[in-house]
Structure formats: structure tokens, C-alpha cells
Amino acid sequence: MFAFCADPASLEGYSWLICYLTTGKHLDFYWSFVTVLTLLAVTAPTALAFGFGGAMAARSPLLPLRLLGQIYTGMVRGIPDIVFFLFFVIALDQGIEWLVHQLRCPEWTDPIRNGLEFRVCPEAKVPNNSAPQVWHSLYGFALAVVTFALVFGAFAANVLFGAMQAVPRAQLETAEAYGMSPRQVFRRVLVPQMWVYALPGLSNLWMILIKATPLLFLLGVQDIVYWARELGGSKTSAYDYPHPDWRLYYFLGLLVFYLLMTKMSERVLARVQTRLSHGQATASGEAQRRAEA
Amino acid sequence: MSCMEIIADYGLRSLGIGERLLPRSDFTLCHQFTLIGSGLIWNIYFGFLALVFGFFAANAIALAKSARSPWARKPAEWFIFVFRGSPLFIQFFLAYEALVLLPRAGFEIPLGFITVTLETSWLSKAWAGALIVLFLNTAAYSAEIFYGALRSIPKGDLEAADAYGLTGWAKFRRVQWPTMLRLAWPAYTNEAIFLFHATTLVFFSGFPAFRQQGDALYYASYFVDKTFNPFVPYPIVAFYFILLTLALIGLFGIINKRLNRHLPSNARAKFKLRPQIIR
Numbered sequence: 001m002f003a004f005c006a007d008p009a010s011l012e013g014y015s016w017l018i019c020y021l022t023t024g025k026h027l028d029f030y031w032s033f034v035t036v037l038t039l040l041a042v043t044a045p046t047a048l049a050f051g052f053g054g055a056m057a058a059r060s061p062l063l064p065l066r067l068l069g070q071i072y073t074g075m076v077r078g079i080p081d082i083v084f085f086l087f088f089v090i091a092l093d094q095g096i097e098w099l100v101h102q103l104r105c106p107e108w109t110d111p112i113r114n115g116l117e118f119r120v121c122p123e124a125k126v127p128n129n130s131a132p133q134v135w136h137s138l139y140g141f142a143l144a145v146v147t148f149a150l151v152f153g154a155f156a157a158n159v160l161f162g163a164m165q166a167v168p169r170a171q172l173e174t175a176e177a178y179g180m181s182p183r184q185v186f187r188r189v190l191v192p193q194m195w196v197y198a199l200p201g202l203s204n205l206w207m208i209l210i211k212a213t214p215l216l217f218l219l220g221v222q223d224i225v226y227w228a229r230e231l232g233g234s235k236t237s238a239y240d241y242p243h244p245d246w247r248l249y250y251f252l253g254l255l256v257f258y259l260l261m262t263k264m265s266e267r268v269l270a271r272v273q274t275r276l277s278h279g280q281a282t283a284s285g286e287a288q289r290r291a292e293a
Numbered sequence: 294m295s296c297m298e299i300i301a302d303y304g305l306r307s308l309g310i311g312e313r314l315l316p317r318s319d320f321t322l323c324h325q326f327t328l329i330g331s332g333l334i335w336n337i338y339f340g341f342l343a344l345v346f347g348f349f350a351a352n353a354i355a356l357a358k359s360a361r362s363p364w365a366r367k368p369a370e371w372f373i374f375v376f377r378g379s380p381l382f383i384q385f386f387l388a389y390e391a392l393v394l395l396p397r398a399g400f401e402i403p404l405g406f407i408t409v410t411l412e413t414s415w416l417s418k419a420w421a422g423a424l425i426v427l428f429l430n431t432a433a434y435s436a437e438i439f440y441g442a443l444r445s446i447p448k449g450d451l452e453a454a455d456a457y458g459l460t461g462w463a464k465f466r467r468v469q470w471p472t473m474l475r476l477a478w479p480a481y482t483n484e485a486i487f488l489f490h491a492t493t494l495v496f497f498s499g500f501p502a503f504r505q506q507g508d509a510l511y512y513a514s515y516f517v518d519k520t521f522n523p524f525v526p527y528p529i530v531a532f533y534f535i536l537l538t539l540a541l542i543g544l545f546g547i548i549n550k551r552l553n554r555h556l557p558s559n560a561r562a563k564f565k566l567r568p569q570i571i572r
Contacts, residue, residue: 083493083510083513083527083530083531083534086510086513086514086517086523086527087523087527087528090517090523091523091524094521094523210380211379211380211381212380213380214380214382214383215382217382218497225382225383225386228386229386232390245390245394247386247390248387248390248391248394251383251386251387251390252387254383255375255379255383255384255387258378258379258380258383259374259375259378259379262377262378262379263374263378
């Protein structure tokens with residue numbers, strides 16, 4: 001990266017460290033932090049949307065829809081999340097390939113699930129075998145996002161369902177008394193009111209989501225854990241920058257990164273909670289009113 | 294091979310008892326149920342021991358956090374923040390890397406006439422290292438729960454204790470501690486359940502599975518790798534964990550009943566499962 005890094009063997013002290021920390025692989029490592037942040041930025045709204053849908057379905061008057069919503073919200077309760085993560089990714093991957101296979105190779109006669117193998121025709125491979133590496137990485141990342149969104153959507157559905165139930169009945173009855181239709185009651189009264197009840201649960205979920213991002217590593221995405229292991233492992237003198245096993249320091253760095261993330265989120269969420277509580281008939285809303293009066 | 298033979302061969306495979314090699318082909322449903330169930334022994338081992346040790350540590354840390362002196366309060370706050378604020382996954386990796394750095398030969402402690410060798414190699418094995426991480430982790434989470442409960446003890450209870458002339462240790466043991474446990478119990482039940490779920494992370498965490506003796510998820514992913522079929526092994530793991538969860542709810546429910554036995558039935562704290570998942 002810098003001109004003086006041309007000959008790593010001659011470097012010493014700080015200049016060695018600067019050059020070491022700006023090698024191509026290290027820049028990839030820094031980019032993987034962006035990957036993690038992107039995952040958070042994409043997954044959080046998607047999961048919220050899934051959760052909203054799930055909670056609405058679980059409240060629906062239609063029985064099949066309600067059952068669907070209840071199963072979706074209920075499935076996360078008894079089963080370790082990590083099982084979901086491993087299961088969903090493979091199931092999704094195979095499901096997509098199976099669908100593409102049905103569309104593109106209708107005359108393929110070999111069984112897809114042949115004993116121990118899952119085999120689809122070469123044209124049905126997603127992404128195609130000849131596709132550049134970038135597409136493979138992007139596809140893996142997209143699968144991870146969908147998995148995260150599905151699992152966290154179920155948690156969010158739980159939280160939102162509880163929050164919708166927590167809105168005081170009297171508020172809804174008042175709205176009905178004003179002649180609003182059920183849809184209007186939902187949109188104008190229930191949804192704006194529920195956030196203050198949902199926020200503690202949702203902020204908890206956000207913290208959990210932050211802490212779930214190392215699972216990307218298990219899903220095969222080259223994330224920060226992958227790079228920390230890769231870069232930290234001991235390098236012999238065959239490498240430009242030989243060093244002993246430094247994985248401990250890399251993981252310490254990751255630990256600090258996560259601690260900073262959670263601390264910052266805590267601060268922000270506390271402010272949002274104060275904002276949302278304003279004028280609400282809850283304990284903290286009442287406390288605010290007293291403080292102003 | 295009948296199912297009974299398979300159970301005899303593989304039922305305790307995760308402890309190294311029985312057949313040495315894992316099955317390589319012709320996986321029956323019985324194979325999968327047996328091996329994954331055998332791996333579950335490890336999950337129960339980690340969960341149970343971490344929970345038992347963690348309970349005592351959590352009590353101490355919660356007390357330290359509610360102490361007035363900053364010398365006790367600050368370390369407790371930091372401990373809780375570090376373990377609750379970072380992913381368990383990273384904690385596992387970090388602990389593993391730190392524990393393998395310990396000298397393999399152990400420490401030599403000269404005691405004048407005799408030299409004691411402190412073995413350290415066992416620490417980097419999963420059964421000890423992962424257990425330590427899980428123990429510290431659950432201690433932090435439970436301490437936060439207990440701390441919250443300690444702070445929400447009704448004022449009247451404390452005043453009543455004062456009126457009876459109870460002070461110090463007697464007040465703590467007879468009033469504060471039982472009330473704290475009673476208030477914390479529903480949340481602590483959740484913590485226990487999700488600690489058991491978190492044990493599934495162990496064998497993904499850098500601690501190597503010794504001679505293919507892994508936990509439930511280790512065997513499940515072994516089957517998935519071999520058969521490319523996630524639709525059987527993972528639901529089996531899920532099935533086992535649902536059973537485990539139900540057993541835990543039952544067990545903790547009995548304790549909850551005992552903690553609440555002096556209260557009228559409508560004033561008792563009810564357990565509600567709250568997903569808190571990944572740590």
C-alpha cells in the first residue's frame with residue numbers, strides 16, 4: 001500500500017507494523033467488517049417486516065392464516081437457533097436448485113436425491129459453476145441474509161405480537177366508538193401505540209442480532225471471524241510478514257469491536273425509548289410528564 | 294443390524310464407549326437417532342455443570358454489583374458487560390486461543406523441598422475449556438437477572454425484616470435471598486433453557502472434537518455432510534432439544550412452586566418462555 005513497504009524483510013518496528021496492517025489481506029479483513037455491518041443493515045428491516053407479517057397473521061381472524069402465524073412465531077421457542085441456521089441455509093439452497101432444475105431440465109431422468117447425493121443438472125446450479133467468484137460470494141451472503149431474516153423475523157413476530165396485545169383495550173374501543181373500521185383502528189391506533197411496548201423486546205433482539213453475526217462464519221461467508229483465523233494463524237518465513245500465532249490478538253480485536261457495537265446500540269436505544277415514551281400512559285411516560293410539570 | 298444392536302454400539306459413542314468408527318454408509322433413522330442422542334450427553338453435561346456452578350457465581354456477582362463500594366461494584370459491572378456484550382462464539386474462540394497459549398508442559402511451582410507441576414493441557418480440551426466459558430457466560434447473564442430481582446424486592450418486605458430486628462446475614466438469608474430467587478425464577482428458567490441451547494455452539498467453537506466424540510450438533514452435521522440431506526438430522530436435534538426444554542420447564546416449575554408456596558395462587562410469578570437465543 002505504501003511505497004516504503006516494497007521490501008518487507010528490511011522493515012522494523014512501527015513501519016513493519018504499518019506495512020503489516022495494510023497488506024491486501026488485511027484490507028480484505030477490514031472490508032469484512034463492512035460485510036457484517038451490511039448484514040445488520042439489511043437484515044434488521046427485513047426481519048422486522050417478516051415479524052410484522054407474522055404477528056399480523058397470528059392475529060388474523062382466518063384460521064389457516066392464524067395457524068401459520070402461530071407456527072411461525074412458535075417454532076423458535078423450543079429449538080436452538082443454530083440448528084435453524086444450519087438447516088435453513090442448506091434447505092434453501094437445495095430448494096432453489098431443485099426449482100431451477102424443474103424449470104430448466106424437464107427431461108432429466110436421474111433421481112435428484114440419489115442415495116447419499118443431491119444432484120441436479122449442471123444448468124440448475126445456482127450460481128452457475130462458470131460464474132465469477134463474486135457471484136458465489138454474493139449468493140452465499142444473500143442466503144445468509146434470508147436465513148437471518150427468517151429466524152429473527154420469528155423472534156420479532158413474537159415481540160410484536162406481544163406488543164399488539166399490550167396496547168390498552170380502551171384505546172382500541174375508543175377508536176371503534178369513533179366509528180373507525182377494524183383496518184383503520186389497526187393502522188391509526190394499534191400500530192402507532194404498540195412501538196413503545198415493542199421497543200424493549202426489539203432492542204433486545206437487535207443486541208442478539210449483533211451478537212449473532214459471527215454465525216456468518218458457520219454459513220461459509222468470509223466474515224471477520226474467518227479473516228481473524230486466517231490472518232492470525234502463525235506465518236512461517238515463507239510469508240512476507242512472518243509472525244507466530246497471533247489469533248488471540250485478532251480475536252481480542254473482534255471482542256472489542258462487538259463490545260463497542262453493543263455499548264453504542266445501548267446508548268442509542270435508550271434515547272429512542274425516551275422519545276417513544278413521550279406522552280404515553282406508561283411509567284416512564286408519566287415520569288417524563290412529572291419532570292416537565 | 295437391529296436397532297437394539299445399533300444402540301448398544303453407538304449409544305455411548307460420544308463418550309468413547311462402543312464402536313470406534315462412525316458408520317460410513319447405510320444410515321438408518323435408528324443410527325441418526327442413536328448417535329445424535331449420544332451426542333446430547335455432552336450438551337447435558339455442559340449445560341448442567343455450567344448452570345450449577347454459574348448459579349453460585351451469579352449470586353456472588355449480583356451481590357457485588359449491588360454493593361455500595363465501587364471496588365466490588367465496578368469489576369462486577371465490567372464482568373457482566375463483557376460477557377453479555379460480546380458473542381459467545383467469539384468468547385469461545387478467544388478462550389481457546391488463550392488456553393492453547395499456556396505452556397504445554399504445565400507450570401512448575403517450586404515449594405522449597407518439592408516441585409509441584411501444574412498441568413494445563415487439559416484446559417484446552419473441550420470438556421474443560423468450553424465448560425469454563427459457558428460457566429462464565431451463564432454467570433454473567435444470571436447475575437444480571439439476579440441483580441434486577443434484588444433491586445425489585447418490595448420495600449415492604451425489607452421494612453418488615455427491619456421491624457423483626459433482622460440485620461446483615463440473617464436479613465439476607467431469610468428475606469432478601471428467597472425473595473430475590475422467587476422474583477428471578479421465571480427469567481432464570483429462560484436463562485437455563487437458552488444456556489442448554491447455547492451448548493450447541495461448543496463443537497463449532499475451535500475446541501476440537503476429540504476422536505469424533507462430539508455433541509448432538511456435531512453428529513447431526515456429520516450426517517448432513519455424508520448424506521447431503523438436512524431434513525432428517527437437524528429435525529432430530531430439534532426434537533431432542535424440545536424434549537430437553539420441556540424437561541427443564543417441568544423441573545424449574547417444581548422449584549418455582551416451592552419458592553412461591555407461601556403466596557396465594559393468584560400472586561405467584563408465572564413462567565413465560567421468552568426467546569433470548571444467541572448470546
